[in-house]
Amino acid sequence: MPELAEVEFFRKQWDPGLGQKVVTVQLHPRKRIFRGTDPRKIVESLPGRRFLRSYARGKRMLFEFTGGNWIGLHLGMTGKLRTEPAGFRPEKHDHFVLQQTRQALVFRDARLFGRVRFHQGKSEPAWWRLGGPEIASAQFDRHFLDAFLNRHSRAPIKAVVLMQDGFSGIGNWMADEILWRAGIEPSVRAGELSARHRARLLRETRFVASEALRVIGPAFADPPPDWLIHQKWKRAGVCPRHKSRLRKGTLGGRTTAWCPLCQKK
DNA sequence: ACCCCTGTTCGGCG
DNA sequence: CCGCCGAACAGGGG
Numbered sequence A: 001m002p003e004l005a006e007v008e009f010f011r012k013q014w015d016p017g018l019g020q021k022v023v024t025v026q027l028h029p030r031k032r033i034f035r036g037t038d039p040r041k042i043v044e045s046l047p048g049r050r051f052l053r054s055y056a057r058g059k060r061m062l063f064e065f066t067g068g069n070w071i072g073l074h075l076g077m078t079g080k081l082r083t084e085p086a087g088f089r090p091e092k093h094d095h096f097v098l099q100q101t102r103q104a105l106v107f108r109d110a111r112l113f114g115r116v117r118f119h120q121g122k123s124e125p126a127w128w129r130l131g132g133p134e135i136a137s138a139q140f141d142r143h144f145l146d147a148f149l150n151r152h153s154r155a156p157i158k159a160v161v162l163m164q165d166g167f168s169g170i171g172n173w174m175a176d177e178i179l180w181r182a183g184i185e186p187s188v189r190a191g192e193l194s195a196r197h198r199a200r201l202l203r204e205t206r207f208v209a210s211e212a213l214r215v216i217g218p219a220f221a222d223p224p225p226d227w228l229i230h231q232k233w234k235r236a237g238v239c240p241r242h243k244s245r246l247r248k249g250t251l252g253g254r255t256t257a258w259c260p261l262c263q264k265k
Numbered sequence B: 001a002c003c004c005c006t007g008t009t010c011g012g013c014g
Numbered sequence C: 001c002c003g004c005c006g007a008a009c010a011g012g013g014g
Helices: A004-012 A039-045 A142-151 A157-161 A172-182 A195-216
Strands: A024-027 A051-057 A060-065 A069-074 A079-085 A094-099 A103-109 A115-120 A247-251 A254-258
Touching: A004 A051, A004 A060, A004 A079, A004 A195, A024 A039, A039 A115, A069 A079, A142 A157, A142 A195, A157 A172, A157 A195, A172 A195, A172 A254
Parallel strands: none
Antiparallel strands: A024 A094, A051 A060, A060 A069, A069 A115, A079 A103, A094 A103, A247 A254
């Protein structure tokens, strides 16, 4: 589920807890979402701390608490954040819950591909600094894109658009949406993209990211009806422009839909 | 029953 | 050594 805009939506679901203390932490310490971190430290450190603010970068989120306590969250395939009334009893897949006086902040993740990290220190954790530039930032420009495409010149462009170091926050549906709008056939090797296609790739990546944030970020509304996403999961999906059948295949290990009329090598 | 999956990581291999 | 690809992870839904 979660790419850039959905991540931003879920980040805000914990806003009702801002400024308030964590009373208790409920978690399942053996679950895979805690791989690489010691969940007992979270249970020991977070109670009594106030939730100060949160950040989103691509598909990653960071939650800051007083006393230099930081929680990093990644939603994986099926992670969701929500708020429940005080006294909430965690259900089967609610693996990480921060109980506050007035509400409970809940991380649910059925498939456990998501991840919870913990950091203590005055400033942000080192792993938060890593990763590619935000698509909305000035650093995501023609120069950066050229270098990234050339570094992965032998990979199909679809696989490259899914790489988080270059296309921060882009996931499978946004990648197909971008390539369809840019008129690029998804199996083309990144290094073989023409200057014209590179310019369109940059423009449409920015467009799809900003539009998705605008439409989905605040309320999880549907993208406009003429977007490819509404067609790509249908068995008989059609190109929104030509109304002809989309082609389906696997690229970069992921299901891919494209329109042979719109998208060329 | 069986197949599919909006993500990431890791081992194999060219 | 670099980098791509498929498998694995785990569970719910069609």
